[in-house]
Amino acid sequence: MVKKVQQIPLKTAKRAKQVLKYISRLNAFIYHISNGQLSNKWAGKYPIMILTVKGKKTGKKRHIPLIKVLKDNQPILVASLGGMPMNPDWFYSVSANPNVEIQIGASKAKYTARRLSKSEKVSVWPVVCSHFPDYQVYQDRTTRDIPVFLCEGKKITQDWKDWIELNRSRGCDRDELYAILLDEGFDTKEIGREMSRVIEVGFSESPKLFLPNAQKVDSDLVDELYTLPDFLNPTECDQMVEIIQSKSYPSTVVSDYGDKVDENYRTSSTCDLGVLDDPFVADIDRRICAIMGINPSYSEIIQGQIYEIGQEFKVHTDTFEGPAFEEHAKEQGQRTYTFMIYLNDVEEGGETEFPELNLVLKPKKGMAVIWNDLNEDGSINYSTAHHAHPVKKGQKVVITKWFRSKGAGEAFTKEPGEYLPNYTKIGFKKDKLDAQLFKKIEDYYAANEKNKKSERVEGGYIETLDSKESGSDLIDLPDKLKKEIHKSLRTPLQKWSHCKLTPTFVYGIRVYKSGTTLVPHRDRLTTHIVSAIINVGQNVEEEWPLVIEDNYYRDHHVLLKPGEVIYYESARLTHGRPQPLKGKFFANIFCHFMPKDSKQITKHK
Template sequence: MPKELTQDWLDWIFENIQRGCDRKELLDILLKEGFDPQLCKIALGYELSKNEIKNKQEKVFLNPKNFSISADQIRDVSAEIYEIEGFLNDDECNLLINKIKSKLRPSTIATSGIYDDSFRTSSTCDLGNLEDLFMQEIDRRLCNFIGIDSSFGEIVQGQHYLENQEFKAHTDYFEGTQLLEHDGGRGQRTYTFMIYLNDVIEGGETEFPKLNKSFIPKKGTALIWNNLNEDGSLNSNTIHQAHPVLKGEKTVITKWFRQASLTLDDKTDDLNKHIQTYTDEGFKKEQLDADLFNEIKEYLALHKDDFYDEFVEGNFIQSDKVDVPSRLFELSDELKNKIHNSLQKPMEAWSKTKLEPTFVYGIRDYKKGAVLIPHRDRNETHIISAIINIDKKVEKDWPLEIDDHFYRRHEVFLEPGEVLFYESARLLHGRPAPLKGESYSNIFCHYMPKH
């Protein structure tokens, strides 16, 4: 049975690497001593294939082909980096700063978790260890935005810098024996997700010296980068440093993701959330043309007995109060065309893209106790959509719950004649609270980009 590497042998490896000894010769010596080949390779800084990684239990590996980040990648640099403004709002940033300052400890470095005041002088708060619903919500949003299951992630950390404090040039991926110490069956660090929680008066930039790229701290702005290359090898271009704060303070949160999950079943997530974004927030309330709204109401009054029971595939509409939770009323082709034509130009202006009409559904009338399960619409044809409220008879108003592009959850209330524009294939939306009232009637109108 292969032997485990002892601390004496780890020190021997480190000393010989520092002396510039050939790693292959060191590996040969270690193998002759009977040490575990995988552990030896990790200690020497070799990249392991998935088949070489020592599996002490079943793992699911992160597959970059299964997700994409819904943000514009910074071009002309030899690393995958994204900058996203406004990911957190002022109130969220302020609350996080207060939480971080309440539980600070000296920041350590990856080598044996030691504190080195010549290299890293900030303070750290292990936010992910707090039993806190707000932190759970922030963590959910980080994972959803980057599109990686939370089981691949480390806990969220907060870092706080006072004047003259810094973190000198370092990598987020584990180097040499660091991976052996921190692997835990989860492999190398992949993505870093960092958010600035305040503006810094002077200093505190994040610099990637090999890329000749610096980022100035801006409240609420997120930086995401991949510490690995496409083939899974370490990308040394991601070495970065937190410059000293010259005036003021600096506070950030950071979450790192790993190559492997020890708890996730081997499955792919719903990828609709990673289709292209077209607007800043993802939804907007407008007013339907008054003449068209009156024409719809007149048509409905003439054909009010033509509603029929609706049975939605997938059981997305439910009720524990009535047997049939929604009914449907068909519109004439002429009226459908008028709705499409009326909304197309304002929705093109809002989405900044040319649109092709796909569907206008008739009037859906939700009944007492109805619940619309949160979902995303079809990613082939229901990309840019509109909800028109026609009528409602409710005891308590019935909100649409919808995530924005940064996964904040909002409640939207509509009055008859109001329209909600929304990116329906990308944004999770629904009405999970039961309808308190007799009916709530909407028309749904859908478009797809012409390209």
């Protein structure tokens, strides 16, 4: 015959609950300040752990000692309250705020507490009672089904995976990233797995360049030689020519072995653009480094050269040898890449010839020529020797930037998204949304504006002056309207991007608040590749531009009005709104696609 356990009367239970509350607070306090060295066992026998959770009503942190129960190193929370007829207060707090912290000894970790179903509880109950047999006594003592929670490590979402990849590619400290992820409550095994996927790149492990819009010159003698039309636009070229002409001096030649140099070997004029305190020059320098994907510390200052009629630079390589290497390359290392831009169309002459390659390039305004000066083993590639032919008519003006093998930090700086192929020349385009569809969106926005919910965007891209407040709200869209948006935008985006697209995501209406900034970033590699932003509405005191880099790494400030849309290569191009919003609100919808053909999203290696 089974002995019947007597139930605790409600009045007695309420008094006992109050006493236990004060005892628990003292127990948790002593455990906490002693790092689990004191008050660490129940009845002097059973180890305990400390649960920290935000109170359901107050939002303040509460610390509760519980019997330490683990299953596969995952804490289990048992809301027994000694078998009393009511649930403990922490049960309601955990149910409302499942993001908890568990302290075992001096070690603390964050988890998400998930209440187990009845069938799950049945399977785990023997484990629970093996840690503390009286739990079965407590269950027999009460008519309520004692709730049980399993504490699970937070899973790393795709947004956070992209964040890890982005910051590792930027050279951020691995330990700092690990600490941030741990503080966010992610499972340690998950963190380790994701961090190990990131490959660090040094100059000795040089990746192949990927230069959007560039044309590779096929040659067995030179692995990397490209032409890049329109890197600078006509206005930029003219402005640069004006600066060079006002600051130039006769060019010099470095003799590799100390021999006397023929004074007619190089007869151009030079301008050290990099020493000028000029924001325009500095931005062109930045763009060159950015499109190359090389840390600026691995480069020389940008230079300008002017060739008048009859002036030339005879056949030479851009590298250093012999005593010249000791003098000019000992600290910064050998020259690795050359980046040259023609700033004007030459009437006659002035070609750049690579004799070993049987290649002659005619100057074209705005076109860049880029080549690797070295072989794969780091030795000088003499096939890159080139001749700046004499100008026969008119004038030739170029700018040149050389990269070196030594610098500070990681040499290669491109983020994974920058190795995606570019689908369009510029990378973005403004358009207007279908008027009937926009009317539906406007009507839905007006009818549901009061239903917006505070939004927390993973990755921390939305910032606000008050760090405690969310910078944006979100209004959910019905699936039917989402599908209609995808259907409406798919055709124009396919025509613009020149590829067939698969719809991936349409988010709700994001409503940015006053003082908010959107940190410049690239979107998710796996699904947010070709995208659109629809402006739904705005109430601003000043224009709030989308700052976006094009495929030439040139910044643009794009303004959208309600009903207007911007198409953009969202995983490739940096985009954001770095200026704080001045006004009441700014509402957008984001619509994302990816190419159907996997070959069209293959990263360049």
